[in-house]
Amino acid sequence: MARTSNHNRQDSLEKALQLFWRKGFHATSLKDIEKALDMRPGSIYAAFGSKEGLFQEALERYAQQSLQELKHHLASFDSPLSGLTAFIRGLGGLRDQDLPSCACMLVKSLLELSYQEQGSRQKADNLLASMEAFFTTCFIAAQEAGELDTTLDPVRLSRRLQAEIMGLRAFAERDVENEVVQAVADDMALSLEALSNTQLKTQR
Amino acid sequence: MARTSNHNRQDSLEKALQLFWRKGFHATSLKDIEKALDMRPGSIYAAFGSKEGLFQEALERYAQQSLQELKHHLASFDSPLSGLTAFIRGLGGLRDQDLPSCACMLVKSLLELSYQEQGSRQKADNLLASMEAFFTTCFIAAQEAGELDTTLDPVRLSRRLQAEIMGLRAFAERDVENEVVQAVADDMALSLEALSNTQLKTQR
DNA sequence: GCTTTACCTGAGTGATCGATCAATATAAAG
DNA sequence: CTTTATATTGATCGATCACTCAGGTAAAGC
Numbered sequence: 455m456a457r458t459s460n461h462n463r464q465d466s467l468e469k470a471l472q473l474f475w476r477k478g479f480h481a482t483s484l485k486d487i488e489k490a491l492d493m494r495p496g497s498i499y500a501a502f503g504s505k506e507g508l509f510q511e512a513l514e515r516y517a518q519q520s521l522q523e524l525k526h527h528l529a530s531f532d533s534p535l536s537g538l539t540a541f542i543r544g545l546g547g548l549r550d551q552d553l554p555s556c557a558c559m560l561v562k563s564l565l566e567l568s569y570q571e572q573g574s575r576q577k578a579d580n581l582l583a584s585m586e587a588f589f590t591t592c593f594i595a596a597q598e599a600g601e602l603d604t605t606l607d608p609v610r611l612s613r614r615l616q617a618e619i620m621g622l623r624a625f626a627e628r629d630v631e632n633e634v635v636q637a638v639a640d641d642m643a644l645s646l647e648a649l650s651n652t653q654l655k656t657q658r
Numbered sequence: 659m660a661r662t663s664n665h666n667r668q669d670s671l672e673k674a675l676q677l678f679w680r681k682g683f684h685a686t687s688l689k690d691i692e693k694a695l696d697m698r699p700g701s702i703y704a705a706f707g708s709k710e711g712l713f714q715e716a717l718e719r720y721a722q723q724s725l726q727e728l729k730h731h732l733a734s735f736d737s738p739l740s741g742l743t744a745f746i747r748g749l750g751g752l753r754d755q756d757l758p759s760c761a762c763m764l765v766k767s768l769l770e771l772s773y774q775e776q777g778s779r780q781k782a783d784n785l786l787a788s789m790e791a792f793f794t795t796c797f798i799a800a801q802e803a804g805e806l807d808t809t810l811d812p813v814r815l816s817r818r819l820q821a822e823i824m825g826l827r828a829f830a831e832r833d834v835e836n837e838v839v840q841a842v843a844d845d846m847a848l849s850l851e852a853l854s855n856t857q858l859k860t861q862r
Numbered sequence: 863g864c865t866t867t868a869c870c871t872g873a874g875t876g877a878t879c880g881a882t883c884a885a886t887a888t889a890a891a892g
Numbered sequence: 893c894t895t896t897a898t899a900t901t902g903a904t905c906g907a908t909c910a911c912t913c914a915g916g917t918a919a920a921g922c
Contacts, residue, residue, distance in 0.1 A: 456868035457919045478770055480684035484910060494871050495911065505910065557769050564831050565759075565766045566682055579833045613829070613838060614845045621825020625817070627768050629783045634817060641818045645849055660897035661889045688880060698901050699881070705899095709880065 463501065466491045471512040476554035478566050479509055479574065510577050516559045517581035521588060534595040535602060535650055538615070539643045545622055546639025549632045556626035556635075558619070560585075586612050601650055611649070618642050667705065670695045675716040680758035682770050683713055683778065714781050720763045721785035725792060738799040739806060739854055742819070743847045749826055750843025753836045760830035760839075762823070764789075790816050805854055815853070822846050 469490045474482055484505060487498060502508035524541065531537030548556045555562065560578045567575040589612030596602040622642060626635045673694045678686055688709060691702060706712035728745065735741030752760045759766065764782045771779040793816035800806040826846060830839045 456866075456921095457870085457917075459869065477772055478684070480682070481770070481772065481774065483908080485908085496872080496913080497870055499911070500869075555769075561828050562769045565761050565828060566685070566770050568681055568685065570685065576833075582832055610841055610845070613834075613842050617825040617829040617842050617846075618822065619825070620828040621821040621823070624765050624769060624824040624828060625821040628786055629780075630817075637814055638817050638821050641814070642821075660891090661887080661899050663899065665899095687878080689878085700883075700902080701900055703881065 459501075461491070461493060461497065461501070466493065466501065467508075467511055467515050470508050471515050471559075472554045474509055474512050475516065475559040475562070478562060479506075479571065480566065506571060506574055510574050513560065513563060513574065513577050513581060517584070520558075521585065524588070528592065533601055534592050534599060535646070538589075538592055538596075539646045542619070542622070542643040542646060543639055545619065545626075546636035547632075548623065548626050549635060557623045561620050561624065582616070586616050589615050603649070603651060606649070615646070618646075663705075665695070665697060665701070665705070670697065670705065671712075671715055671719050674712050675719050675763075676758045678713055678716050679720065679763040679766070682766060683710075683775065684770065710775060710778055714778050717764065717767060717778065717781050717785060721788070724762075725789065728792070732796065737805055738796050738803060739850070742793075742796055742800075743850045746823070746826070746847040746850060747843055749823065749830075750840035751836075752827065752830050753839060761827045765824050765828065786820070790820050793819050807853070807855060810853070819850070822850075 470487060473486060473490045477486070484495060484498070487505070487508070488494060491498065493501075498508070502511060527541055527544070528534065528537040531540065560582050563574065563578040564582065567578070569575075586609075590608050593602060593606075593608035593611045597604045597606075597608065602608075622635075622639055625638055674691060677690060677694045681690070688699060688702070691709070691712070692698060695702065697705075702712070706715060731745055731748070732738065732741040735744065764786050767778065767782040768786065771782070773779075790813075794812050797806060797810075797812035797815045801808045801810075801812065806812075826839075826843055829842055
């Protein structure tokens with residue numbers, strides 16, 4: 455009965471995600487978005503409502519993708535804990551991938567936005583909370599697998615882990631050699647491995 | 659021979675620092691600055707050249723103050739290593755202070771700015787490098803005091819420490835209870851203390 | 863082919879951006 | 893008090909900001 459849309463919504467979102475991740479919310483203008491999505495203002499506003507609406511959808515897509523990648527990575531490990539440590543170690547190679555930014559988009563957003571863009575800031579915050587929740591399930595799984603001392607608080611461990619990842623990825627934005635980032639990642643992975651029960655048994 | 663300035667340059671810089679630290683570079687407009695400094699555009703440009711010039715001077719002031727506070731804190735400790743661990747633990751109370759932001763201004767800038775504002779980004783990067791250098795001197799002092807295994811690389815330790823602090827302070831921006839931030843800080847302090855030789859001796 | 867209905871276009875909105883400068887004000891020097 | 897040098901003011905600059913909407917376009921249903 456009517457005309458169909460020229461643009462694939464997911465493709466447009468992905469392009470917006472890349473742009474926002476690289477430049478941040480404020481530094482990204484509608485002109486930039488128009489060019490990246492090859493869409494005119496009217497179409498953009500019809501599809502996403504506002505710049506902030508588009509940004510929030512990009513945030514959600516980012517978080518969903520990140521979580522999915524993490525789950526896919528962990529699936530190739532028998533042990534939850536060694537999956538996590540391998541993940542941390544893998545973050546040491548962030549620079550080799552061609553990402554819009556080494557730093558986490560959620561963290562960039564959390565640090566950039568203030569009460570003025572409360573909706574977007576809160577969205578980033580909530581998505582970080584759900585990432586923390588997933589880390590918690592990993593540590594619980596590790597405890598159930600007997601890899602981790604059950605007296606340790608999995609929620610507390612997940613917060614510490616999230617803070618470390620935040621730090622590692624922020625550090626990776628510095629102008630240092632790739633090997634330096636890898637060394638920090640390795641050190642973090644080591645201290646995570648140190649929590650392992652099997653590790654403790656070999657030490658004794 | 660001529661008129662003297664109404665405004666104290668250091669006071670103005672301090673106010674600009676607080677503003678930029680809280681809102682970031684892009685979200686801070688000249689209007690905001692005019693109001694905060696109680697200065698008109700002409701005076702601001704006469705004193706600081708440009709918005710970015712003012713921002714860079716604010717960055718330098720921030721780094722200088724941060725370093726000075728850290729040195730002052732460490733001076734009250736006999737042991738370099740326990741000074742550092744106490745510092746980390748103290749960061750757990752970030753929320754209680756009335757700071758413009760929990761996150762480090764240098765990190766916020768590093769994550770917000772791109773090649774468009776290369777000068778400011780590079781300045782933030784350099785200042786972070788000098789912070790790292792100071793941490794290195796602390797670890798070297800700890801080694802010379804016999805607190806730290808001399809086979810450990812003090813440069814590597816300082817980078818790991820900086821990444822942890824970056825992570826802790828970014829995490830503190832999340833909407834969580836103050837006790838949660840303190841717990842992360844305590845955990846980080848513990849793993850730093852675990853490097854101590856004396857700690858190891860009591861374990862054996 | 864015609865009608866209907868949605869989509870797309872892009873010039874244009876007022877507001878705000880960072881920055882400039884001629885006019886004015888004021889403190890120090892003579 | 894006059895002169896001189898500098899500081900301050902605030903109207904104003906062109907550019908860009910996020911955003912709107914009237915008009916043109918094209919696909920689906922008949």
